[in-house]
Amino acid sequence: MPQSSRPLRKLGFLTIGLFDAAEPRAGHESTLGVIELGERLGFDSAWVRHRHLQYGISSPVAVLAAATQRTSRIELGTAVIPLGWENPLRLAEDLATVDILSGGRLNPGVSVGPPMHFDRVRHALYPDTSEAEDFGYERVSRLLGLVRGERVTDFRGTEGFESYSDRVEPHSPGLGRRMWYGGASLRSARWAGEQRMNFLTSSVVRAEESEDFAAIQLSHVREFRAHHPDGERARVSQGLVVVPTDSASPGQRAKYEAYARQRLPRTAAPQGPARMLFAPDLVGTSEQIAERLSAQPAFREVDEVAFALPFAFEHEDYVQILTDIATRLGPALGWSPAA
Template identity: 50%
Template structure:
């Protein structure tokens, strides 16, 4: 049964008018809250027409909303300084009164173009993987720097130094975007929650659902006793019910353009990558397919992954149809009633 319903949006904008696109995405967060969604997540993308700083965007989103969780899925840690990013995320969490859900990955898209610029020189010997995320989590836990007698002086204050602002609940709301057995094992060992989506690594099977379910099971088996071990699963869900004829045609074309990759494993270097099919159809058809998905049945948190190619009108129609027609069939009910925007 699905108890938590969220959505993930790319935050697209045209090259010559980024303000309009970013404003549309903020309005989408407002719309999601008004419809009763539990969470709204943003991607972080560098060098592209999308949100390049999730922390900055979510600080703005926190001022435009009051209840909905605000998520990052995901921040590529290789481009970040763990201490400085931890400061930014803690600030967002405090401003939003504890609504931040911070997700990370270890990938570095466009590293050949961007790596030297971010690290101001050769970065190839740096630890840009799991250890960087572990250090960020440790900073957020609020340990003091220096010895027990170390203090810093600021106007009107003497204090022991640690990352500020301190937000004690945030370490429990850190997530890792895992797609392999190795990554989910690491996330479980570090006490991070697990984000899993429509792309996983095929290690012992060529079937997507079997591989994803195996990763979820492995993660939970290794999670520390007492840790909630939350798992949020993503699917591309595009209902046709509320769409006009032109939108329906675009949705079907979108799904058809991505269908070939789901028919067999895709080779990426030495890895075998498996893709889940996009769920495009009537709400009844989509609900039936989700009911039959063993990985969906294994979780209580569902995240709708909105396609890159659509606009705000499409996104609001998709969210409205899922909230009213699909999610209730999966057992979900909103924590707060829908309100008019």
Template identity: 40%
Template sequence: MSTPGTIPVAGIILAGTFPEHDPRAGLETTLRLFELAEDLGYDVAGIRQRHLERGVSSALTFLAAASQRTRTIRLETDVVPLGYETPFRLAEDFATVDALSGRRVNVGVSTSAPHGDLLASLARTVPTPPSGAAGASPGASGRVGPAAAAADPYALIERFLESLEGHALSDDELSTPYGPQIPRVQPHIAGLRDRVWLGGGSLRSVRWAAARGLKLLLGNVGDGDAADTFEAAQRAHVDAYLSEFRGTDPRIGVERVILPTDSATAAQREHYAAYVAARDERTAEPVSLGGRTVVFQRDLHGTAEQIAERLTSDPTFDGRTELRVAFPYGFDEDECRQILTDIRTAVLPLVGWRPAAASATTGTVAAPAA
């Protein structure tokens, strides 16, 4: 039975930021942090996918490298914007990296297509109807246009899920260099669909995930139309998901920015305090962002006891909800190591979490979690 205020699964989310002229340095740092997370016994290590920024722009490519530097920790994308992806190609990449990792990969996806105005001219193109044809725009003359602008993101996710099922695309065998084969998306690994998470930013996306039996990722920006406070808004989404879930294994992971100060140096404490102060004003009331009303969560900053008190009083953590520690952009490796270690050794034991069996503290190896 789950106990409210406790955290059963704990993981991290990194962005893989890097210097303009030395991307390898930043990516190597992130790989080392994945290794540290595994050594400390965290359950999950996730990577963001960001476009037009100095961070990881291909999450599954990064996880392919991480799969060779880790042995047991679950690997996760947080999240891949489907607006720019070809569904069957993403399914192929997911399956390939999962095979390399020993079946440790979970994929988080979203319906978004960030920076669409800037990337439209570089995205996939589709033919537009000739001028005068049904569905043609005024002045259209067979030009090509950005596919992302025309694609229904939920339809893309449906196609991605279908690709993971491995159904035959034809009854006729396909001639290949390896001999005749029934054509289907390869490699096919049973159960991949069960390891797909949807990043939910609205009630629609939360309900959509629940109706299809997908797992759910929630960030630290809430839906201001659901409630006036972040905590109430996120709990409303959790309740909607659980009540409408159609499947066998409802799972929810939520992001929290956590900055413990227990073993931090004086310079680190000063940096963390300034970071939190710069972001605190936005948490006072709902704000308008990109045409929608949102509520921001306050960063968790202070001693382990102070942070644990906030976590245990957070209505989202009902004993089933998983934690993803979201690391701030641009923090250096020493700061990330201090944060990772303090959360593991000082915060998580206070909220009922126990380390993964594969941690260095036990020396044993467990089967990867789904």
């Protein structure tokens, strides 16, 4: 097997936390149970993905607040919060609060751009300011400054019996170093590096100068590090859909393979006006998946991954997949579980 030039140091997983609209608590409890299992299996991080007006987690920060009280070691991340739906000041307060509750384990990942289906939700989301809202990088810059402790107001002191701060409270000093940007373009990779953020690269990239997914992703990793003050030490996490079948039942194996086949056609060419290019899902034994990952140039340049769990599977499927990742795939990639 070809060896990675960077031994796998951190292993994480990502879930969207689906639920039944008629009984939403069960799905949220399942997500929390999966995070607890991840900690027991030795994973370094668990990430949740944002889903607005869908039957997936709409409030990952709230879910992770609950997870802080059920775990003690595993890092907790968002991949990603679309900032077009957020007020940066209020989000900064929530992130800092959850980071304090977790003991400094929160890894917030964010992205920019107009909210999905903005023309249909703009009047509910921004009834008076939809034309004036800035959905670009400036929104992330505001959040970064607020999280890192920049002044919000020119007043600090006591008024009557109450004391006021001029920055977001609570302030969590290390949180600013654990902010991630989820990017799919060279421009985003460059900007994230210049802002001293960490970089999340996933199974979706923008086909700008090539239609070769692996080459595009590699160019993003290198562009980010070329513009980050930490250079080659700058943190990059790769996220692909990975489904090991080592301990899967025949029925599970058939379901996983059918899922990957159904999604495979979208990987053949860039999709839509934005020319988004998708990576194929990796389904097979841990040995087979490790072989395919080690052949990927972008994987060979990272030492952190957050493998995405497939959508719409059952809780017992996620237990099997996570167990195989932690006990078979991770070690095959040179990773050791946390104590």
